[in-house]
Structure formats: C-alpha cells, structure tokens
Amino acid sequence: MRFPALPDFPWDSLAGAAAVARGHPDGVVDLSVGTPVDPVPTAVGEALRAAWDSPGYPQTWGTPALREAAVEALGRRHGAGRSPAEGLDPDAVLPTVGSKELVAWLPTLLGLGGRDGNRDVVAFPELAYPTYEVGAQLAGAQPARVGDDEPLPAGTRLVWLNSPSNPTGRLLDAAALTARVAEARALGAVVAADECYLALPGPGVRTTSVLDPVVHDGSVEGLLAVHSLSKTSNLAGYRAGLVLGDPMLVAGLLQVRKHAGMIVPRPVQEAMTAALRDDTHVAETRARYDGRRRVLRPALEAAGLRVEHSEAGLYLWATADEPCRATVDRLAARGILVAPGEFYGPAGGSHVRVALTASDERIAAAARRLAE
Numbered sequence: 001m002r003f004p005a006l007p008d009f010p011w012d013s014l015a016g017a018a019a020v021a022r023g024h025p026d027g028v029v030d031l032s033v034g035t036p037v038d039p040v041p042t043a044v045g046e047a048l049r050a051a052w053d054s055p056g057y058p059q060t061w062g063t064p065a066l067r068e069a070a071v072e073a074l075g076r077r078h079g080a081g082r083s084p085a086e087g088l089d090p091d092a093v094l095p096t097v098g099s100k101e102l103v104a105w106l107p108t109l110l111g112l113g114g115r116d117g118n119r120d121v122v123a124f125p126e127l128a129y130p131t132y133e134v135g136a137q138l139a140g141a142q143p144a145r146v147g148d149d150e151p152l153p154a155g156t157r158l159v160w161l162n163s164p165s166n167p168t169g170r171l172l173d174a175a176a177l178t179a180r181v182a183e184a185r186a187l188g189a190v191v192a193a194d195e196c197y198l199a200l201p202g203p204g205v206r207t208t209s210v211l212d213p214v215v216h217d218g219s220v221e222g223l224l225a226v227h228s229l230s231k232t233s234n235l236a237g238y239r240a241g242l243v244l245g246d247p248m249l250v251a252g253l254l255q256v257r258k259h260a261g262m263i264v265p266r267p268v269q270e271a272m273t274a275a276l277r278d279d280t281h282v283a284e285t286r287a288r289y290d291g292r293r294r295v296l297r298p299a300l301e302a303a304g305l306r307v308e309h310s311e312a313g314l315y316l317w318a319t320a321d322e323p324c325r326a327t328v329d330r331l332a333a334r335g336i337l338v339a340p341g342e343f344y345g346p347a348g349g350s351h352v353r354v355a356l357t358a359s360d361e362r363i364a365a366a367a368r369r370l371a372e
C-alpha cells in the first residue's frame, strides 16, 4: 500500500503548548482552531429534525429549493454592488460535504495532476489554509505559493483565492480580484475563490465575491466560488458547503461527484436551505465576532503584539517580532492557546493566528490574562 505523502497534521505539533495552557487554574482559552462555539440557529436545527425520515438516497446535486436558496442568499447578502447572483443559474450550484472536502479534492475532480513528467500547477496564497497544498498533493499536482503581488507561475491550471483570508483576515478588493481573474484566464486556469468568510466582514468593511459582475464583467467562465455554512451559520458540525459559478465546471464536478458518492445528507440539505433563507442569524453572528474582536485586539496590542490586517473573518494575525513558537509558548503559559503562523506557510514564521471562536466569557478571560 502506498498512501499519498502528506505533511504531518499541523495541530498535532501543538500538544506540548496545549498541555501547558490546559494547566491554567481557570482553564484553557483555546483560540487555536476556528471552530464555532455558538448555538446552531433554532430554525435551522428544526429543519434538520423535520427531515429525519429520509430513507432514500439524497440528490448529489442538492434539492432545487437548496440551489435556489443559495443563489438568492448570494444576491441578498453579497450584492452591495451589482448582484453576484445576476445571471447565475440555480443549476450552477452544488452542495458539498463542508468546504474542506471540496478544497482537498478539487484538483483531483478537475482531472489535474502530472503527465509525462509535467505537473499541473495549483497556485494558492503565500499564507494560506493548509488544505490547498494538500489538495494539490493528493492530485499529484505541483503546489505553488504565490504572493498577492507575484505573477502566477507558468503551467498554473487552478488558482485558489481566499478573501477574507485565513489566517490574515486580509481582503482582496474588486480590482485585485479582477486582475487575478484576467491573469488566470490568460493562462487558461480555473479560479476557485474560497469565500467561507465572505459574510463576516468587520465593521465598515466590504467584501467582494469573485462572482460579482464588477469582477468578471458578465461571464463566470472558469470561475468557482466555494462557500461554507460552518462559520456563517455555526454549522461546522453539519458539514455544509457549496460550490457555485461556471455552469460547465459545476456540471463536470456533479458528474464525478455522483459517481464518487460525494453527497450531502438530505436532512443537512434541508437545514442548509433554512439557513440560506435567513439573514438574521448571520447578522447576529457578525455582531458577536465584532464584539470579540473589539475585546481581544486591544488586549493583544496592550500586551505588546502587533495585529496586522485582520479586518474581516474570524482571526487576528499578530506578531511579537519573534519566532512564532516563542509567542505560542508565552501565551500558553497564560493559559491561552493560539496557532503558530508557520502552519500557514514559511512567511508566517513570526506570527500567530488568534481565533475569535470562543465564548464571550473565554474571550474576556483571555483579555484579563493578557493584562496580568
């Protein structure tokens, strides 16, 4: 048996710091993983429960109601300029078993890999969610970290964008998205925009979808937006994601995913439909994270860390201008567990990522400990 060679799972290396942080007399404040702690919206949970009697196979494509709800939500929630739902056919929407699954398998599903000694290039941001690299490796393609201002390498067949970014909270504005789309199209590469934090901008901040017509000027050819309900609707436990955009690409993905059994359970499809029809809980979620950002950011700064970017999404990207593991250890000694920036690429070697995904009580505890 020859399993694909993959990196060690990064969080395993945090065991030592986690043990130290757990030893704090008032308990650990774990800000190392972006896993939601707030409740599932009641109406969403009820939709799941109401669909418990689902003996038959669900549709890989998702119910028509789910696909329509996805297009409508995109228009309502992200249509600050021209609507990204403009001209988008509900047929060009596909549910995924959370978005990590799609991120890990998209290069494979697109048929990318290596032929005759040439490997297709999968490009992704210099500081990035680790699964883009894993996806390239699973497919046998060539992973390539590309800075926002660097050109795409020759041979690029897939480009991952991620705005707002994990881990930095940095945004790509419409002009930056447009430039990358044009560059990718010139190379014949697919653009996959991982937009799982799109609905969670900080106050006064505007996020832009790659499907916004200001970005692509009327044609979604070669463009995919990858969405997740994990953070926006506290549904990480349900595994609920979506991919939408170019109808030809979505049809191709559907075809492979049908054969491969990559299907979202029917009760989860119903829960997703309910979540996508309601914006109230999304506004509440945004307000919760804004409140936590307002407490934690100044507390980190007062403790001598510099917070960079972090204008949107769920993370504070901070540095004490020292190797990231030293910062991790110093914070662990105060009972606060954060992720070392090196998890996201070599450029993160002197940063830490501090997640806002803890209860208000735990965030307040972290702020108190930072002031001690």
Ligand SMILES: Cc1ncc(COP(=O)(O)O)c(C=O)c1O
Residues within 6 Å of the ligand: 034, 097, 098, 099, 100, 101, 103, 129, 162, 165, 166, 194, 196, 227, 228, 229, 230, 236, 240, 241
């Ligand atoms: C940038 C990014 N993409 C994708 C995911 C995967 O999310 P999920 O699989 O829960 O939809 C995450 C999770 O943290 C993420 O940060």
